[in-house]
Amino acid sequence: MPDSSPNARATAKPVPSAEPSKLPRRERERLRQREEILAAALELFSEKGFHRVRMQDIARKAEFAVGTLYRFFKDKEDLYRALVRSRAEHFHSTLKAVLTKNEREDPVSVLKRYLEAKANLLAGGVAMLKLYFAETRGARFSLRAGLDRELLQLYEDLLRQLARVFERGIRRKVFRALDPYKLAVALEGMTNGFLQLWVEQPERYPFDQQLALILDLFLHGVVIDEQRVQAR
Amino acid sequence: MPDSSPNARATAKPVPSAEPSKLPRRERERLRQREEILAAALELFSEKGFHRVRMQDIARKAEFAVGTLYRFFKDKEDLYRALVRSRAEHFHSTLKAVLTKNEREDPVSVLKRYLEAKANLLAGGVAMLKLYFAETRGARFSLRAGLDRELLQLYEDLLRQLARVFERGIRRKVFRALDPYKLAVALEGMTNGFLQLWVEQPERYPFDQQLALILDLFLHGVVIDEQRVQAR
DNA sequence: TCAAAATCTGAACCAAGATTCATAGTACGG
DNA sequence: CCGTACTATGAATCTTGGTTCAGATTTTGA
Numbered sequence: 001m002p003d004s005s006p007n008a009r010a011t012a013k014p015v016p017s018a019e020p021s022k023l024p025r026r027e028r029e030r031l032r033q034r035e036e037i038l039a040a041a042l043e044l045f046s047e048k049g050f051h052r053v054r055m056q057d058i059a060r061k062a063e064f065a066v067g068t069l070y071r072f073f074k075d076k077e078d079l080y081r082a083l084v085r086s087r088a089e090h091f092h093s094t095l096k097a098v099l100t101k102n103e104r105e106d107p108v109s110v111l112k113r114y115l116e117a118k119a120n121l122l123a124g125g126v127a128m129l130k131l132y133f134a135e136t137r138g139a140r141f142s143l144r145a146g147l148d149r150e151l152l153q154l155y156e157d158l159l160r161q162l163a164r165v166f167e168r169g170i171r172r173k174v175f176r177a178l179d180p181y182k183l184a185v186a187l188e189g190m191t192n193g194f195l196q197l198w199v200e201q202p203e204r205y206p207f208d209q210q211l212a213l214i215l216d217l218f219l220h221g222v223v224i225d226e227q228r229v230q231a232r
Numbered sequence: 233m234p235d236s237s238p239n240a241r242a243t244a245k246p247v248p249s250a251e252p253s254k255l256p257r258r259e260r261e262r263l264r265q266r267e268e269i270l271a272a273a274l275e276l277f278s279e280k281g282f283h284r285v286r287m288q289d290i291a292r293k294a295e296f297a298v299g300t301l302y303r304f305f306k307d308k309e310d311l312y313r314a315l316v317r318s319r320a321e322h323f324h325s326t327l328k329a330v331l332t333k334n335e336r337e338d339p340v341s342v343l344k345r346y347l348e349a350k351a352n353l354l355a356g357g358v359a360m361l362k363l364y365f366a367e368t369r370g371a372r373f374s375l376r377a378g379l380d381r382e383l384l385q386l387y388e389d390l391l392r393q394l395a396r397v398f399e400r401g402i403r404r405k406v407f408r409a410l411d412p413y414k415l416a417v418a419l420e421g422m423t424n425g426f427l428q429l430w431v432e433q434p435e436r437y438p439f440d441q442q443l444a445l446i447l448d449l450f451l452h453g454v455v456i457d458e459q460r461v462q463a464r
Numbered sequence: 465t466c467a468a469a470a471t472c473t474g475a476a477c478c479a480a481g482a483t484t485c486a487t488a489g490t491a492c493g494g
Numbered sequence: 495c496c497g498t499a500c501t502a503t504g505a506a507t508c509t510t511g512g513t514t515c516a517g518a519t520t521t522t523g524a
Contacts, residue, residue: 051282051283054510054511054512055512064472064473065472066473066474066513067474068473070512076511173456174455175455176456178445178454179445186445188425189423189425192421192425194417196421197417200384210414213414217415217418217453221449221450221452223408223452224406225457287483296503297503298482299485300501300502300503302482302483302484303501303502308482
């Protein structure tokens with residue numbers, strides 16, 4: 001019974017950007033449509049969460065008939081996974097790149113660029129962020145294992161990359177000799193706290209406005225340091 | 233049609249502890265049962281999430297018949313809300329108490345006690361924490377508004393309380409003069425990062441083991457301070 | 465321009481699971 | 495030890511929404 005349709009595949013795709021296009025015309029069109037569906041889905045899922053969104057809704061928003069969705073995705077879950085995965089991959093690969101390039105750059109600058117990159121990624125809108133939180137944080141049960149593990153893997157990987165940066169910093173005597181991985185967790189946590197805040201009150205707490213504070217706080221802490229002159 | 237049953241109410245209840253009992257016997261029994269249902273529900277919801285748990289399951293685990301659940305709660309959602317709310321209230325009131333008492337105590341100690349209190353609350357098990365994350369973080373769409381707003385309110389309130397502590401610290405020249413609310417967000421974020429870690433690898437990263445690090449890091453930052461002798 | 469092939473469409477079908485309710489079981493008062 | 499009133503039970507409904515599929519529509523290519 002299952003697997004009767006020859007289509008319906010869940011692939012990965014970089015996301016937005018202009019398709020370099022080197023495909024059989026038809027195929028190109030197909031991908032565009034697929035992407036449109038995913039875009040509509042992102043909007044809806046991030047707003048209401050998996051279970052509250054009906055295939056109906058996605059279809060309507062993407063201006064297709066329900067049946068058509070099934071030409072692109074095996075079922076609702078497949079659609080969701082494709083969405084989350086594609087976004088997550090884009091997200092993580094971008095950040096990873098920042099952390100990886102320039103192995104010998106000043107660790108503090110790397111951290112700074114990392115945060116900026118994160119801000120840029122999110123600048124597009126809160127939709128993706130909500131999805132990100134829903135999956136990475138909290139509700140790890142949004143969907144059957146599989147995807148979960150995969151995502152955790154990605155996130156884990158990112159944390160490790162970040163830890164590397166701290167490691168370097170420690171070796172160079174710039175950072176205190178604390179467990180690098182935990183430092184990564186700490187920085188991520190703090191950052192996410194502000195992202196959370198941003199999601200709730202975008203106007204009042206624009207994320208990119210907090211970058212400096214985050215870094216400063218993470219680097220120097222709250223306690224007043226008599227020795228250091230905290231300019232401004 | 234609706235509202236035919238005179239029972240099914242969603243009240244608040246402190247949670248576990250020994251009921252002081254000053255109720256009409258029968259009523260007492262009733263509450264005990266209610267609490268048992270909630271306990272079973274917590275277990276299940278935290279494990280699988282709202283939608284993956286059937287009333288069936290809750291009934292079975294609590295050793296009642298499905299129908300009986302409806303004597304206590306209007307419907308599935310009502311049950312869920314009652315659960316989250318009761319837990320959340322316990323959680324927040326406890327923490328708030330810590331932050332509120334001793335207005336004149338050394339801010340750093342207060343923070344320390346705050347973190348400890350949090351650890352204690354969670355010591356009971358990850359179940360509650362998962363629920364906490366599912367609700368506080370990410371998936372703010374787990375259920376129709378209402379509860380959400382209420383929880384945000386609570387959390388917001390806690391943050392404000394925490395901010396007060398920082399305010400005091402700033403006034404006493406112990407902390408740097410940064411936006412207290414943001415400091416609260418930052419500390420919470422960092423803490424949650426480690427909680428997250430704990431949920432994922434309880435044995436490897438027991439939360440209470442991280443307390444010292446969290447506080448230290450938050451107070452002093454990662455950067456090596458030439459002036460200060462970082463003992464150990 | 466026409467017919468086969470590929471797509472799209474959305475009403476109809478179906479499964480899952482929440483909710484109801486007639487029936488069976490208990491507790492209480494006399 | 496009964497009759498009455500309340501409570502528990504779980505099989506039988508009802509709803510929701512995912513999935514299918516027999517046409518309708520469009521594209522291809524000769």
